[in-house]
Amino acid sequence: xxxxxxxxxxxxxxxxxxxxxxxxxxxxxxxxxxxxxxxxxxxxxxxxxxxxxxxxxxxxxxxxxxxxxxxxxxxxxxxxxxxxxxxxxxxxxxxxxxxxxxxxxxxxxxxxxxxxxxxxxxxxxxxxxxxxxxxxxxxxxxxxxxxxxxxxxxxxxxxxxxxxxxxxxxxxxxxxxxxxxxxxxxxxxxxxxxxxxxxxxxxxxxxxxxxxxxxxxxxxxxxxxxxxxxxxxxxxxxxxxxxxxxxxxxxxxxxxxxxxxxxxxxxxxxxxxxxxxxxxxxxxxxxxxxxxxxxxxxxxxxxxxxxxxxxxxxxxxxxxxxxxxxxxxxxxxxxxxxxxxxxxxxxxxxxxxxxxxxxxxxxxxxxxxxxxxxxxxxxxxxxxxxxxxxxxxxxxxxxxxxxxxxxxxxxxxxxxxxxxxxxxxxxxxxxxxxxxxxxxxx
Numbered sequence: 001x002x003x004x005x006x007x008x009x010x011x012x013x014x015x016x017x018x019x020x021x022x023x024x025x026x027x028x029x030x031x032x033x034x035x036x037x038x039x040x041x042x043x044x045x046x047x048x049x050x051x052x053x054x055x056x057x058x059x060x061x062x063x064x065x066x067x068x069x070x071x072x073x074x075x076x077x078x079x080x081x082x083x084x085x086x087x088x089x090x091x092x093x094x095x096x097x098x099x100x101x102x103x104x105x106x107x108x109x110x111x112x113x114x115x116x117x118x119x120x121x122x123x124x125x126x127x128x129x130x131x132x133x134x135x136x137x138x139x140x141x142x143x144x145x146x147x148x149x150x151x152x153x154x155x156x157x158x159x160x161x162x163x164x165x166x167x168x169x170x171x172x173x174x175x176x177x178x179x180x181x182x183x184x185x186x187x188x189x190x191x192x193x194x195x196x197x198x199x200x201x202x203x204x205x206x207x208x209x210x211x212x213x214x215x216x217x218x219x220x221x222x223x224x225x226x227x228x229x230x231x232x233x234x235x236x237x238x239x240x241x242x243x244x245x246x247x248x249x250x251x252x253x254x255x256x257x258x259x260x261x262x263x264x265x266x267x268x269x270x271x272x273x274x275x276x277x278x279x280x281x282x283x284x285x286x287x288x289x290x291x292x293x294x295x296x297x298x299x300x301x302x303x304x305x306x307x308x309x310x311x312x313x314x315x316x317x318x319x320x321x322x323x324x325x326x327x328x329x330x331x332x333x334x335x336x337x338x339x340x341x342x343x344x345x346x347x348x349x350x351x352x353x354x355x356x357x358x359x360x361x362x363x364x365x366x367x368x369x370x371x372x373x374x375x376x377x378x379x380x381x382x383x384x385x386x387x388x389x390x391x392x393x394x395x396x397x398x399x400x401x402x403x404x405x406x407x408x409x410x411x412x413x414x415x416x417x418x419x420x421x422x423x424x425x426x427x428x429x430x431x432x433x434x435x436x437x438x439x440x441x442x
Contacts, residue, residue: 005395005416006243006287008319014282014395014414022411025272025307025423032246036075040082040250043237047253048261053083053164056235057090060162062098065126066183067166069103070113071296073245073289074168077119079237083164084125099128100156102187105194105355107327108132129156133191145224147217149197152190153229163230167238169251169262171270171422173302173362174198174208176216179238180259181226189225195353197221203361210306211271211422213263226255240266243286243417270417273426277309279410280402282395284317284418291318291418294379294387295325295356298363299419305366307413307423313371313402316418317395320376324383331356335387341367363387371405373398 001018004011033039044053057063065083068074080099087097099118101109108130114123122128131154132138139152157163165183172178186194197218202208207215226234237252240262248269251262285291285300297318304314324332334354338344344364348357366372373390375398384391392398403410415421 003414003416005282005284005317006291006418007284007317008291008321009288012317012395016282016399016412016414020410020412022276022278022413023274024414024416025274025421027243027272027417027421028269030242030248030269032242032248036078036247037082039247040079040237040239041086043250043252044082044086047235047258048251049257050235050253053086053235053252054090056162057087057092060092060160061096062160063087063092063096063162063164064157064160065097065099065164065166066102066157066188067099067117068168068187069101069106070109070117071106071289071292072168072178073241074166075239075241075245075247076117076166077122078247079166079239080118080122083166083237094125097126098156098160099126100154100188101128101130102183103131103133104186104189105133105191131188133186133189133194136190139190143228145221145228147197147202147221147224149185149193149221149225151185151225151228152193153184153225154188157184157188157229161233163234165234165236165238165255167236169238169240169259169266170420171210171266173210173299173419174203174218174358175222176209176211176213176219177263177266179262180236180255181219181222183236184226184229185222192353193225197225198358200348200352200357200361203358210302211267213260223256230255238262240269243420267422270420271422271424273424274307274413275425275427277307277425278312278413279309279406280313280315280412281308281415282315282317282399282412283415286418286420288319291320293322293325293328294318294320294374294384295328295331295359297374298359298366301366301372302362303415303419303421303423305370307415307425308370310369311371311406313373313405313410314366315373315375315392315395315398315402317375320374320378323379328356328359330354331359332383332387334360335363338364341365341388373401
């Protein structure tokens, strides 16, 4: 069966023999609205558990809009125009607005990436600030969560009377879902706050995984931090998009309630099931921009882990045009300096905090349970091998390595959308061989 997998801004077609194909897991197809502007506008004037954006903007003299950075597919170029229009119609001048890029621990975006993230017109309309988690002169302390996280956030939001947080609601491999509270922590938080939230103990918790909010300590810690920083001045504008990047629905209003409604809607699209685990999973990191580097590609590997048998093979197609990842040398060193994945976990436990330890921890845990093959031409094979991953230049080579590892009669699950899906094994779920399993509700 020919299956298309996103790879960078293109696709790779893969021919998987029918005799081996267990299932193809895909999201439920929904036709996106023709007019995204009207969809966003409607959400702004009909918010969830909140006053309209125009009403709250009218009473605010200083407004901050938090936007996602270059690693996210958030359509800021579509979200910002109706948001700014609502602010102007409330009687406020755009000089009162600052846009804060939520870089988290990522490197601040250069000018060319700001243009890509926001659009050139936005850069001329408002003052844009790059958050830097290392710049403690621009951070302020707001308190300590019940999990022990000392919360430092960018002073821009504390000086503002209204904080609008744009974002994308999608599955997240340890926070459960992106969007909502993640705009604050890790988005505009200080380095040490992020380290504490992403600690070994927090990442190792069994509820810190895709598709889980209740009982997830990372999520709950983020919520506490966000509420401390926002002090009821927050207003989210989050979207759910399809695999082509088109907005399906917009959720605006209350930080918690609007995000929860968005999560429920997303679940109806991306939660899918297979009757048994696979010997081999072929997946991706969702294409551009999430597959820009190996650091982010751990997310696709984590998706594969959800439906792989013990000692099975996870194949991830990821372009990795930025190699290991800009500024993520510590991630490489953590993996490469250890003799085994188990040694990685031991080192993190003993030496934390270490930059990028959470990504290394997730990857190392996957590698203790499965083999991982990375299909890319943008990282030298010896570098990939040093990180305990098997390299392949193309999918055919990867499938051959998998066959040598688990046998020629291995059963394969295909997940073209990678980390944009939440797959699981359900013994109660029966399906024909290589049936398209789309958006089954739990």
